[in-house]
Amino acid sequence: MSENGAKPRLILASASPRRLALLEQIGIEPDLVLAADIDETPRTNELPRDHALRLAREKAQAIAALHPDALVLGADTVVACGRRILPKTETEEEARSCLALLSGRAHRVYTAVHLIAPNRVSERVCETRVTFKRLSPDETSAYLASGEWRGKAGGYAIQGRAALFVRALSGSHSSVVGLPLYETAALLAGAGFPVFSQS
Ligand SMILES: Cc1cn([C@H]2C[C@H](O)[C@@H](COP(=O)(O)OP(=O)(O)OP(=O)(O)O)O2)c(=O)[nH]c1=O
Numbered sequence: 001m002s003e004n005g006a007k008p009r010l011i012l013a014s015a016s017p018r019r020l021a022l023l024e025q026i027g028i029e030p031d032l033v034l035a036a037d038i039d040e041t042p043r044t045n046e047l048p049r050d051h052a053l054r055l056a057r058e059k060a061q062a063i064a065a066l067h068p069d070a071l072v073l074g075a076d077t078v079v080a081c082g083r084r085i086l087p088k089t090e091t092e093e094e095a096r097s098c099l100a101l102l103s104g105r106a107h108r109v110y111t112a113v114h115l116i117a118p119n120r121v122s123e124r125v126c127e128t129r130v131t132f133k134r135l136s137p138d139e140t141s142a143y144l145a146s147g148e149w150r151g152k153a154g155g156y157a158i159q160g161r162a163a164l165f166v167r168a169l170s171g172s173h174s175s176v177v178g179l180p181l182y183e184t185a186a187l188l189a190g191a192g193f194p195v196f197s198q199s
Pocket residue numbers: 013014015016018019035036040059075076077078079088109151152153154156157158159176177178
């Protein structure tokens with residue numbers, strides 16, 4: 001609660017419908033959802049975890065600058081093969097190369113969350129290890145034809161058909177989809193947002 005006992009206004013700094021749906025899953029409805037338009041290009045030699053943390057922070061800061069009295073939550077999801085940051089795939093060719101890299105091996109997904117409150121800033125990053133089965137040419141073609149890879153980090157969406165490719169996952173499923181719910185709830189509770197008593 002804020003100093004006067006009122007529930008603080010919450011803004012989700014994201015254009016991702018999945019992040020909104022994940023927040024709603026735990027009973028949290030932001031007062032406002034605003035997309036932050038920032039440059040998401042990785043810096044030279046930037047590590048995947050650092051990249052996710054930086055972009056989550058920059059998304060939150062862009063919106064907090066316009067709404068200094070609210071709680072502002074930003075997030076960023078990065079799929080990494082070793083130190084390599086995979087793109088958010090926009091073309092079928094990009095998605096095909098990502099699937100070829102991910103096939104038959106483990107990779108990591110980092111989602112960072114950054115919360116700006118009027119009097120404090122907090123952040124967390126969640127690391128998840130995902131192991132894909134070896135993909136046959138038919139599986140790859142069928143997945144590419146589904147179009148589910150479009151705009152997704154690493155060229156797949158675990159909440160859709162790519163679930164069939166996941167042999168093992170260690171970490172947080174919600175984090176791979178785009179928002180680690182355990183960590184997000186902890187940040188919000190720490191900033192005085194009533195996580196378990198919304199109504
Ligand atoms: C790996 C994976 C990623 N994704 C998505 C989550 C994110 O939306 C996207 C990664 O891009 P992000 O830049 O993290 O998010 P976004 O561009 O969709 O939204 P915004 O920046 O406005 O918050 O990939 C899935 O939906 N499922 C998955 O399994």
